[in-house]
Amino acid sequence: MSDHENQYCTSKVAPKDFVSGWVVALIIASTGLSVSTLFLGSEIALALGFEKALIAFGVSTLVLTLMCMATTLIGNRSRLSTYMILHFSFGEKGAKIVNFIFGVTLVGWFAVALELLAIAIFDTTISTFAIEIPKSLIIIVTSLFITITTVYGIRSIEKVANISIPILTAFLGYVFYLSLEKLESPWQLFDYVPAENSMTLFEATSILVGASILFPVLMADFSRFIKTDKQSLGAVLGLTIGTPLAYILSAAPSIQTGEVDIIKIMEQYHMVIPAFLLLFISTWSTNATNLYSASLTFTTIHKKWTFKKVTIVSSIFGTLLAMLGFATYLFDFLEFLGIFAPSISSIYFIHFFWVKNQQYHLDEIRPWEATALISWGLSSVICIFTYLEVFQLTGAYFIDSFLLGGLFYLIPNRKKIFNKKP
Template sequence: MSSRNKTDLSNTASGFQIAMILLGILVTPVLLASSSLGSQMTLGTAAAVIAVGSIILTVLAVINISIGEKARLPTYGIVKYSFGSKGATAINIIMAISLFGWIAVTANMFGHSVHDLLATQFNLDLPVPVIVAVGCVIFVASTAFGFEALGKVSKFAVPIIALLMFVILYLALNSSVSVAEKLSDLSFGAAVSSVVGTIIVLVATSPDFGSFVRNRKHAILAGILTFGLAYPVLFLVGAVPGSITSEGSLLTAMAVIGTTLPAAILLVFACITGNAGNMFQGTLVVSTLFSQFPKWKITVALGILATVVGSMDIMAWFIPFLLFLGIATPPISGIYIADYFINRRKGYDEASLENDPAIKPLTFVAWGAGSFIGFCTVNGWFTLTGIPSVDSILVASLGYVLFSRIGTSKDKLATNKA
């Protein structure tokens, strides 16, 4: 695989453009998670939680987007250096399943949101599978023409999403609904973990977008604008209706406040931008597994599969599976970050892949250790930092550094004996 030419800036984007695309993708998970967080906490505590979570995400995103800029490779190209050229295939399969899972869930959410909107506002009762199919046509059309088309979709939709978020905030703050008592006692660490975990998979795969960014300054700007500024604002705004009503769903909370129309329209737009981004990343990953097919055919195939799976009643059994993948993905990020700092600060040399083992078993041990620790801490068996996804990243990073040192020492010994 060849990296994109670092001197060719004709197909690069500014930090602001990258931030707009990332925002379009993250709005759907934010809307799902922020209402739930708000329903369990007072606004003051929620604000502190969101601030801490956003700082963690900003640091990780700035590093990861900068790594993508340095390598001029998407995430699947970067993981080859730490997992081996063949070992990376297993990682790409996990990322492909994770991304397709979110494509299907978002398609399902789009179908139900549009169905409810048409039923309540226009007395139209269209079958959900038909709406899901129409949605998938929109998602494919937004993605099949490449990165530039994705940018145009976000440029159009993100301002509308932001406007609708603040309309919802205004309606919530000016409603006559009295603030409901919080029944759940969510710990600060678990709450921060939900803020981080909501979007950690996107952060772990953000080199996909870093490979298109203009330069290092724009990479840093994209990370700060997205996760240091816009993400906490959107998360806090999304938490307000839930905090006032103690309802865990935005639509349900707005129904209590008195109007669901802005929330329903917001969910529709969020699904379109979110799934356009998911399709873009999904196409990149799947194309490494089926390199004989052109990317547009892979996008269309993903759209057809998403139509079938998204039309099913998948939420009950699919979300726990995606949460599992959310534990398995962050350690991948921890490993390629560690690999960058100890091995790749001068760049990613493709020739080195030919000299390295095709599969690096010790890297998989580090990844497995990170995933296991994340699984243990998310289930409350013990705690390290109090944030499971951060625990898994740290353990995987430290494991990779340790195993790399052991490997280097063995190589030196073999050289001296020779």
């Protein structure tokens, strides 16, 4: 099988397969317009009120954007997937540990999106057609569409994103307009006060960072295909603009209706069928991205595993998780990511730019890189304590993770970094 057909799982992307930055920006933006993202925007707006929710949306987006700007350049300059990049900083065997965790995490996201969409479709068919379709059947059929798309790689995902993003954005914008039209003034949104304080601003921000924390780590999977540095930085706008826009477009209708379920919201606007179709398309695009990254991860664990076979197996596993109700653990799952993922970004950022001077050669990968593994382990243990509020550092455990991972890795590598000959 050629590198192209195997999505360059273990090799550098060839120039013939480079794409423009806007293509990747659309793919990234499509992940923001998913059922799970709209659900988060609604939940946080109803829990905090619109004003505090906007602060949470803004702070989380700023943190993630800054991290993505660093890691997108690594992918663009190395032309390698995230999982091959991790081979350099963590070693071939060490990277398998990290990659396995990422792979399982991405399959978990795949399962959550499948389950939330199945719930939405289930509610739609009952309320609109008085027909009850088993959720397990909905999950299986939806998973099949997504898997077929993913098997054909990034070009296939791009085509779905090109269709879904403009249409879904326009639709959500129209619903946002209708929700404002029912208010005497748009400023009434800011007057909403939650019935009970079920969530703090910090908790909301942490959940939002956790929801997208894999973006900085996995940005290289997509930026490795982009033609230039400048375009790869521009692709980050898919997250910077797309994700908070999705949160806001879902927050206003939820405050106006008091509902979190997007289908129930649409019922009040008499647009259940259009909402159902668009949510299906958006989840198709988003989950193809999740499955694509998960499959890339697992192919680096065992080089004889082909991309297509791994995609199918990962899809089956994610489908089973969805059928078992994995979405119940969504918020705990997101907070878990905020502990373990940020430090990996800072470690491989330092390794690429300062330890290796932006030069990665596949024949230089070693079996183990103990420094990176120890740094990751130490930062993760400390962040578990800051998450549990045994003690505090910056006050935000996901920032603790990023800074501590980088600091612990920087100290033993200081001579390599600072004593280089000009």
